[in-house]
Amino acid sequence: xxxxxxxxxxxxxxxxxxxxxxxxxxxxxxxxxxxxxxxxxxxxxxxxxxxxxxxxxxxxxxxxxxxxxxxxxxxxxxxxxxxxxxxxxxxxxxxxxxxxxxxxxxxxxxxxxxxxxxxxxxxxxxxxxxxxxxxxxxxxxxxxxxxxxxxxxxxxxxxxxxxxxxxxxxxxxxxxxxxxxxxxxxxxxxxxxxxxxxxxxxxxxxxxxxxxxxxxxxxxxxxxxxxxxxxxxxxxxxxxxxxxxxxxxxxxxxxxxxxxxxxxxxxxxxxxxxxxxxxxxxxxxxxxxxxxxxxxxxxxxxxxxxxxxxxxxxxxxxxxxxxxxxxxxxxxxxxxxxxxxxxxxxxxxxxxxxxxxxxxxxxxxxxxxxxxxxxxxxxxxxxxxxxxxxxxxxxxxxxxxxxxxxxxxxxxxxxxxxxxxxxxxxxxxxxxxxxxxxxxxxxxxxxxxxxxxx
Ligand code: PHE
Numbered sequence: 001x002x003x004x005x006x007x008x009x010x011x012x013x014x015x016x017x018x019x020x021x022x023x024x025x026x027x028x029x030x031x032x033x034x035x036x037x038x039x040x041x042x043x044x045x046x047x048x049x050x051x052x053x054x055x056x057x058x059x060x061x062x063x064x065x066x067x068x069x070x071x072x073x074x075x076x077x078x079x080x081x082x083x084x085x086x087x088x089x090x091x092x093x094x095x096x097x098x099x100x101x102x103x104x105x106x107x108x109x110x111x112x113x114x115x116x117x118x119x120x121x122x123x124x125x126x127x128x129x130x131x132x133x134x135x136x137x138x139x140x141x142x143x144x145x146x147x148x149x150x151x152x153x154x155x156x157x158x159x160x161x162x163x164x165x166x167x168x169x170x171x172x173x174x175x176x177x178x179x180x181x182x183x184x185x186x187x188x189x190x191x192x193x194x195x196x197x198x199x200x201x202x203x204x205x206x207x208x209x210x211x212x213x214x215x216x217x218x219x220x221x222x223x224x225x226x227x228x229x230x231x232x233x234x235x236x237x238x239x240x241x242x243x244x245x246x247x248x249x250x251x252x253x254x255x256x257x258x259x260x261x262x263x264x265x266x267x268x269x270x271x272x273x274x275x276x277x278x279x280x281x282x283x284x285x286x287x288x289x290x291x292x293x294x295x296x297x298x299x300x301x302x303x304x305x306x307x308x309x310x311x312x313x314x315x316x317x318x319x320x321x322x323x324x325x326x327x328x329x330x331x332x333x334x335x336x337x338x339x340x341x342x343x344x345x346x347x348x349x350x351x352x353x354x355x356x357x358x359x360x361x362x363x364x365x366x367x368x369x370x371x372x373x374x375x376x377x378x379x380x381x382x383x384x385x386x387x388x389x390x391x392x393x394x395x396x397x398x399x400x401x402x403x404x405x406x407x408x409x410x411x412x413x414x415x416x417x418x419x420x421x422x423x424x425x426x427x428x429x430x431x432x433x434x435x436x437x438x439x440x441x442x443x444x445x446x447x448x449x450x451x452x453x454x
Contacts, residue, residue: 007072008166009242015171016247017255019324022174023235024260025181026321027109028228030314031289033264034271036224038282041212042204046268048218052225053257059439060231060396061253062416062431063403068240069249070415074331075234078241084406091398092332094391095234099328101387102227103352105380106325107158108360109286110318111150115140116290117311125294125307130278133291140290144368147360152353154315158322159349162330163342166242170327174320181313185263188270188293188310191300201272204282219450222443223388228260232395233387235324238331249416250427270296286364326352359383389450397443404436 010016037045071081076092119125124136141147161173192198226232240249274292275282284291293310297303326348333344362369362378374382403412409432414420416428448454 007242010171010244011167013244013247015167015175016243017252018174018178019170019242019320020236020239020252020256021259022170022178022317022320023230023239023324024228024256024321025178025263026228026317027106027113027314028224028321029260029264030185030267030317031109031113031286033224033228034268035285035288036220037205037268038272038275038288039285040217040220041209042282043206043208044210044212045217045221046205047208048213048221049225050261052222053229053261055434055442056222056396056439057225057229057231058253058257059431059435060226060400061229061236061257062249063399063435064231064234064236065240065243065249065253066403066407066412066415067399068237069243069245069247070411072241074241074335075237075328076332077336078237082407084402088398088402088406091395091402092234092237094395094398095232095237096329096332098233098387098391098395099235099325100352100355101383101391102233103322103325104356104383105359105363106318106322107151107154107352107356108147108363108380110154110315110322111147111152111360112140112290113311113315113318114154115146115150116294117308117315120294120304120308120311123304125298126304128294128298130280130291130295133295134287136294137287137290138364138366141287141364142366144361147363147367148357151356151360154319154322155349155353155356157319158326159345161319161323162326162345165341170320170323173316173323177313177316178320181317182263182266184306184310184313185266185270187306188296189266192270192273192296195273195277195296195299197277198273200276201274202269204276205268205272215446215449215452218446219389219393222393222446226392226396227388228264229257230321230324232392232399234328234395238328239324241331246418246421248418248422250424250431393443393447397440397447400435400439400443404432404440 010019067078071078073081075095076089079089079092161170230236271288271292272282274296278295280291294307297307297310300306329348330341330344333339334341358369358379361367362372363380365378369379372378377385412432413428417424
C-alpha cells in the first residue's frame with residue numbers, strides 16, 4: 001500500500017504495532033510509572049492501574065482507532081469528516097492543548113535523559129555512591145543553562161525526525177530501536193533482582209495493601225493509564241489515520257497495552273530492588289530513575305557501557321513518544337490550516353521550547369522558578385497534573401461517549417471488522433457495550449470520587 005488518498009501511511013501491520021507502541025512506551029514507563037508507584041504505595045496502586053488499563057484504556061484506544069482510521073484525518077478534522085455536531089470538535093482542541101501541556105514538561109525530562117547519556121559517556125558515574133547520585137541529579141536539573149540546552153537538543157531531534165515524515169521518520173526509528181530497549185531492560189532486571197536485599201523491593205512492588213488507596217491515588221493510577229497508553233488527546237486518532245486498512249483495531253490495542261504494561265513492570269523490577277538495596281527512598285519523586293539506575297549499573301561488569309546504552313534507549317523511547325505528541329498539533333496545522341508540514345513542525349517545536357522553559361526552570365522545585373507556585377503547584381507540576389489527571393481522562397470520557405452513543409452501530413461494526421473481512425461479531429458487540437456503559441460510568445465515578453462528591 002502506498003500513499004492513501006494523498007496521505008502518507010504506515011507500510012505494514014508490524015509498522016503500525018511498533019509505531020503505536022513507540023508512542024505508548026516512553027518516560028511514562030521508565031520514569032513516571034516507577035516513581036508514582038513509589039509515591040503511591042506499591043502493589044495496591046499497581047492493581048488499580050491494571051484495572052484502568054483493561055476497563056478504560058483498551059476500550060478508549062479502540063474508540064480512537066475507530067475515529068482515526070475511519071476518517072483518516074487529524075484529531076479535529078476527524079469530527080468534521082464524521083459530520084458530528086461541531087461541539088464534539090472540543091475533543092480535538094482539548095487534545096492539542098494536552099499535547100502542548102505534556103510536551104512542556106516531557107521535553108524537559110527527556111532533556112535530563114539525554115544529559116545523563118552524555119554524562120555516562122563522559123564517565124561521570126564511575127564509582128558513584130547513593131549520595132553522589134543525588135548530587136549528580138541536582139546538577140543536571142538546576143541549571144539554568146544545562147537543562148535548557150538539553151531540552152533544546154531534544155526538540156531539535158524530534159523536529160528532524162518529524163520533518164522526515166511518517167515512514168522514513170517515525171516508522172523507521174521505532175521499528176529498529178524498540179526491540180533493543182526491551183533486551184536492555186531485561187539485563188538491568190537480572191542485575192537488580194540479584195542485588196543483596198532485592199526482595200524488599202519486589203515485595204514493595206507486588207504486595208497489595210488496600211489501606212494505601214485513596215481517591216487521589218485512584219485518580220493518579222487512572223491518569224497514568226491514559227498517559228502511558230497515549231490516550232484521551234487524539235494521539236491515537238492521529239496515528240490510526242496512518243494505519244493500514246487491514247489492521248485489526250481490536251487486537252492491536254490489546255497487544256500494545258500488554259507490551260506497554262510488561263515494559264513498565266520490567267522498569268519497576270529494575271528500580272525498586274535497587275532502591276531498597278541502596279537505602280534510597282521509594283517516594284523520592286521525579287529523580288528516582290536518575291538516582292537508582294546509575295547505581296544499579298555501577299554494580300555490574302561492563303556497567304558503564306550498559307549505562308550508556310540504557311540512557312540511549314530511554315532517550316529513544318522518550319523521543320518516539322514525543323513524535324506522537326507533536327504529531328497531533330503538526331497534523332492539525334498542516335491539514336486544517338494548510339501550513340506546510342515542515343513549517344508546522346518548526347513552529348510547534350519552537351513554541352514548546354519557549355513555554356517548556358517554564359517547566360524546566362521550575363522542575364523538582366529547584367531551579368530559578370522553583371518557588372513560583374500557581375494553585376500550589378510549580379509550572380512543571382501544573383502542566384503534568386492538568387494534563388494527566390484532568391485533560392486526558394476527560395478527553396477519554398468524551399471519546400467513549402462519542403463513539404458509544406453518536407456513532408451508528410453498523411458503522412462501528414463495519415470499521416472494526418474491516419468491512420466484513422474479520423469475523424469478530426461477538427467481540428465487537430461486547431466491546432461496544434463496554435464503551436457505551438462500563439468505561440464512561442467508571443470514569444465519572446473516579447472523577448466524582450476524586451473531587452469528593454461521592
Ligand atoms: N505514552 C507516552 C509515555 O508513556 C507519553 C504520551 C502521552 C505520548 C500522551 C503521547 C500522548 O511516555
